[in-house]
Amino acid sequence: MRIIAGRAKGRNIDAVASATRPTSDRAREALFSTLASEFGDFDGLHVLDLYAGTGAIALEALSRGASVVHAVEKDEPAAQAIEKNYENIKSAQCPGMFHLYTMGVNRFLQDKAQWQYHFVYVDPPYDLDDLDVVETLIQLVSGGFLHPQALIAVERNSRVREISWPDGLEQVREKNYGQATIFYGSPTPEDAENG
Numbered sequence: 001m002r003i004i005a006g007r008a009k010g011r012n013i014d015a016v017a018s019a020t021r022p023t024s025d026r027a028r029e030a031l032f033s034t035l036a037s038e039f040g041d042f043d044g045l046h047v048l049d050l051y052a053g054t055g056a057i058a059l060e061a062l063s064r065g066a067s068v069v070h071a072v073e074k075d076e077p078a079a080q081a082i083e084k085n086y087e088n089i090k091s092a093q094c095p096g097m098f099h100l101y102t103m104g105v106n107r108f109l110q111d112k113a114q115w116q117y118h119f120v121y122v123d124p125p126y127d128l129d130d131l132d133v134v135e136t137l138i139q140l141v142s143g144g145f146l147h148p149q150a151l152i153a154v155e156r157n158s159r160v161r162e163i164s165w166p167d168g169l170e171q172v173r174e175k176n177y178g179q180a181t182i183f184y185g186s187p188t189p190e191d192a193e194n195g
Helices: 025-039 056-063 076-089 104-111 131-142 189-194
Strands: 046-050 069-073 096-101 117-121 146-157 169-177 180-187
Touching: 025 056, 025 117, 025 131, 025 146, 025 180, 046 056, 056 069, 056 076, 056 096, 056 117, 104 131, 117 131, 131 146, 169 189
Parallel strands: 046 069, 046 117, 069 096, 117 146
Antiparallel strands: 146 180, 169 180
16 A cells, blocks of 8 residues: 555555555545545645554545644554554655554543544444444544534445434435445534534
8 A cells, every 4th residue: 555645645554464454545545535625725634533544544644735633543553553654654744743542442532622623534443333433423523523614434344334423413425435335424514503
């Protein structure tokens, strides 16, 4: 895997075979095309990558100019791979701030949000129960982690036909990429106005 675009374009991303299931290059490229059409320039964007795995989504956002990029991953070998991958792109001098939180997603979301994120990528293990995914989404809303115009992308196995968006979020689209489907959601208009 490689960084697709931006300052670190072409830099390698190492995976940890036993611990991660990297988002395919095709899905990653389509995801960032969606983000570009949604937000335009990445400058000023705050990005949160939950269940970060290799860190490919977070580091791609950093390469493309996101201002604040946070990755959350509790698996130690995966976290070490993210650190190594970040070191690999540091010389590209991406202007944004990157931080890896080596902890579980629920633990990270228990604290009050220090930042509001414009884009949140949620890519849990496919065997994680749907109720746990919904709980993550609830914590994002209730903890104040979402910018009023935030976009959330949830990657699930394509056998999952739909996900249940909690109060405060609504689905805006979904895209299928073979074994993976990415569901996109955003704050409901009334919640965005109150945010």
